[in-house]
Amino acid sequence: MVTSSSVVNTYPLSSYTFGTKEPKMEKDTSVADRLARMKVNYMKEGMRTSVEGILLVQEHNHPHILLLQIGNTFCKLPGGRLKPGENEIEGLKRKLSSKLAANLPGPQPDWQIGECVATWWRPNFETMTYPYCPPHITKPKECKKLFIVHLSEREFFAVPKNLKLLAVPLFELYDNVQRYGPVISTIPQQLSRFQFNMIHP
Amino acid sequence: MGDEQLDYGDEEYGGSQKAQYHGGGAISALAEDEMINVDDEYDDLYNDVNVGEGFMQMQQQQQSEAPMPHVGVGNGGFQAPRSNVPDPRAETMAIQGVNIPGVVTEGKYASSSIRFPDQKSGLTSDVGPPPTTTASQKGRAPEMVHGSQAGNLGYQGSLAMSQKIGVDSRNMSGKVAGEPGPLLNSFAGGSSVIPQMPTNHVTSSGNVNIIRPVVTENQIRPVVENGNTMLFIGDLHWWTTDAELESVLSQYGKVNEIKFFDERASGKSKGYCQVEFADPAAAAACKEGMNGHVFNGRACVVALATPQTIKHMGSSYMNKTQVQAQTQPQGRRPTNDGAGRGNGTNYPSGDAGKNFGRGGWGGRGGQGMPIKGPGGVPGRGRGAVGAKSMIGNALGGGNSVSGGAFVQGFAGPAFGGPPTGLMHPQAMMGPGFDPTYIGRGAGYGGFSGPAFPGMIPPFPAVNPMGLAGVAPHVNPAFFGRGMAVNGMGMMGTAGMDGPHTGMWTNTGGWGGEEHSRRTRESSYGGEDNASEYGYGEASHDKGVRSSAASREKERGTERDWSGSSERRHRDEREHDRDRYDRNNRHREDKDSYREYRPKERDPGYVDDWDREQPSRSRSRSRANPEEHHRSRSRDADYGKRRHLPSD
Numbered sequence: 001m002v003t004s005s006s007v008v009n010t011y012p013l014s015s016y017t018f019g020t021k022e023p024k025m026e027k028d029t030s031v032a033d034r035l036a037r038m039k040v041n042y043m044k045e046g047m048r049t050s051v052e053g054i055l056l057v058q059e060h061n062h063p064h065i066l067l068l069q070i071g072n073t074f075c076k077l078p079g080g081r082l083k084p085g086e087n088e089i090e091g092l093k094r095k096l097s098s099k100l101a102a103n104l105p106g107p108q109p110d111w112q113i114g115e116c117v118a119t120w121w122r123p124n125f126e127t128m129t130y131p132y133c134p135p136h137i138t139k140p141k142e143c144k145k146l147f148i149v150h151l152s153e154r155e156f157f158a159v160p161k162n163l164k165l166l167a168v169p170l171f172e173l174y175d176n177v178q179r180y181g182p183v184i185s186t187i188p189q190q191l192s193r194f195q196f197n198m199i200h201p
Numbered sequence: 202m203g204d205e206q207l208d209y210g211d212e213e214y215g216g217s218q219k220a221q222y223h224g225g226g227a228i229s230a231l232a233e234d235e236m237i238n239v240d241d242e243y244d245d246l247y248n249d250v251n252v253g254e255g256f257m258q259m260q261q262q263q264q265s266e267a268p269m270p271h272v273g274v275g276n277g278g279f280q281a282p283r284s285n286v287p288d289p290r291a292e293t294m295a296i297q298g299v300n301i302p303g304v305v306t307e308g309k310y311a312s313s314s315i316r317f318p319d320q321k322s323g324l325t326s327d328v329g330p331p332p333t334t335t336a337s338q339k340g341r342a343p344e345m346v347h348g349s350q351a352g353n354l355g356y357q358g359s360l361a362m363s364q365k366i367g368v369d370s371r372n373m374s375g376k377v378a379g380e381p382g383p384l385l386n387s388f389a390g391g392s393s394v395i396p397q398m399p400t401n402h403v404t405s406s407g408n409v410n411i412i413r414p415v416v417t418e419n420q421i422r423p424v425v426e427n428g429n430t431m432l433f434i435g436d437l438h439w440w441t442t443d444a445e446l447e448s449v450l451s452q453y454g455k456v457n458e459i460k461f462f463d464e465r466a467s468g469k470s471k472g473y474c475q476v477e478f479a480d481p482a483a484a485a486a487c488k489e490g491m492n493g494h495v496f497n498g499r500a501c502v503v504a505l506a507t508p509q510t511i512k513h514m515g516s517s518y519m520n521k522t523q524v525q526a527q528t529q530p531q532g533r534r535p536t537n538d539g540a541g542r543g544n545g546t547n548y549p550s551g552d553a554g555k556n557f558g559r560g561g562w563g564g565r566g567g568q569g570m571p572i573k574g575p576g577g578v579p580g581r582g583r584g585a586v587g588a589k590s591m592i593g594n595a596l597g598g599g600n601s602v603s604g605g606a607f608v609q610g611f612a613g614p615a616f617g618g619p620p621t622g623l624m625h626p627q628a629m630m631g632p633g634f635d636p637t638y639i640g641r642g643a644g645y646g647g648f649s650g651p652a653f654p655g656m657i658p659p660f661p662a663v664n665p666m667g668l669a670g671v672a673p674h675v676n677p678a679f680f681g682r683g684m685a686v687n688g689m690g691m692m693g694t695a696g697m698d699g700p701h702t703g704m705w706t707n708t709g710g711w712g713g714e715e716h717s718r719r720t721r722e723s724s725y726g727g728e729d730n731a732s733e734y735g736y737g738e739a740s741h742d743k744g745v746r747s748s749a750a751s752r753e754k755e756r757g758t759e760r761d762w763s764g765s766s767e768r769r770h771r772d773e774r775e776h777d778r779d780r781y782d783r784n785n786r787h788r789e790d791k792d793s794y795r796e797y798r799p800k801e802r803d804p805g806y807v808d809d810w811d812r813e814q815p816s817r818s819r820s821r822s823r824a825n826p827e828e829h830h831r832s833r834s835r836d837a838d839y840g841k842r843r844h845l846p847s848d
Contacts, residue, residue, distance in 0.1 A: 124461070135470070136463070136469075137468075
């Protein structure tokens, strides 16, 4: 189901419906906790592979990315850690549903996962990630992959109560490392090679 | 002689002691000792025959004057300021000291240990090398042994030397009835090292010599079991991987963790890492066995870690991360000087920072991690002073100073604040710590330069990109061309060392204009080719002053900016640089550059230049309406070019 095309159809935000669902708490209460947990998992399972999805909508003829905001400042892409041995695409679908799909029994949204547009590596149990694996590191601790997700015209998203779903324009992310971090703030560059089809209602 | 000593060592050490002992024969001994110390700095051979005499007194002096924070048992093995092992060490030493012919040191140890407090905790349990050295020395003539020993002793207490000394002192103490103290004292504060000898000397010079080496050996061995499982391994290539390291390390024992220190901004390795073994014996074995091991064609340096250095490395790492992020564009140097660190020691920091700059440390450095020497802040490229440490190794033979020795010295407070993480690694990494490096009586270790060889890559070193990262407008390819390029790139970053900066500061005459022009280009041209562009431009327009002048006027604001940054750089750099020389250098670079292309005025040249950088020329043409002042051919080409890119 990986569509490899350089054209991305984007629909206006209004064509989507947003609901809520029960809160989805972060597993770690602090960065230290998170790193510690990462360490434990690394010992058990080896390098962690994370996948995240870039969901695009358009407003005013400009692509916007859907970000989940935790608290008031921290934004992250929907996604998460893969289970050991899990396929990347399948894992991403699982995570997207877990984060954004309604918990109701019924068909889960049919996520159209596009190509991988970025890979970030974490060489140590620290918060730093780089778009390459540093040459002196043979055992990176985490590999994070960003995929484009092609949304269909109608979707229903159920957002956990403790999170906010924002549609952030690309120009807001561009060159804004302080606010969004190196991974998200460089998404506009990763997407620059795509041609966006702004579909109006 | 006295004067020298005073200058060299601690004032308190030299001066007060001198005064006190002025009465007796010890004075002369003292003087000699101090002299020896001074010599130690410069000469490898120490004639410490006379050293012993004054030591005892000096020791006592020291004790009273400068109570040491830790009570080291002369083992030299002590870890940083902690006197964690003094007692056990003393005992072991006592046992081992017996080897010395005729030396009954056991009894003395107890008293010796008392002395140790004088010594700074600079000594690390770096016993490895000394033992071997002493063993070999045993067979040699006493004088020889002395020499080597003395040499070690002579060095700042912080160095491994001190460790050795401590050992010796113990032996000595045995010999000298009731005078174990002096020997120990020698550990403390580098300068006092030698005094120990004199004590023995008095009693039995012949024996003293012999004993020393022996003692050292014995004493060193027990030190190994001080529980230190951490090592610092440095002077690695940035592409030397953790897997390579691990495969070698595992030969020495189980490795708990290997932690590389890398530049936060880029993830690139700084060239050193911290290794934790499961048990101290493995760590010691590794330190001895792996020091100098060649990784990818480069010999590494292994040093034992001390709690302080570990803490500093860690903290500097954190600091670096934060500090660098903010200060990066401003040039690492200021940051490195411990701005973010909060280290108390100014002295080392300053040195570190300074050294780094000279070393052409250009790397990002800023990040708080100065740890290695890069002056803490120095961006990625920390100059590698390292050579010295290597030398030190050879020199010391037995001086396994590494680590602890490094700073402790007598400057108690100084140690407290290693300017940046960097400082520590340096100290640690330079097992061979060249005495000259230590500087005079600088307990801190007087880094004259980045101790850690690996830390500071040579200017043209691997990190050209590091700089580029900071100064996006500089074309990385430009760096390969020579100084000029760097100068330009450096504009925004303080990382570059003085000479390069000098390029910028050319304000007058031919050089100046070109420089400024270049500056302008870089700022104007944006990320790419700025330097190249400017470079070609400069050479190209060498004769065309008018256009340059007009262009300069146009870009008045930019120029001011670059000018100010130039000025800033100039201020930061060594002022004594001869600008003219720099100009010349620049010119030479330009000449060489020019060789790649046809003569500047030739149409061919213009064509090449234009062709290669059509975008630039286009932008330039826009900005420089007076370009038509140039030769016709150029204009023609220029005009043509102008049209082409716009298609």
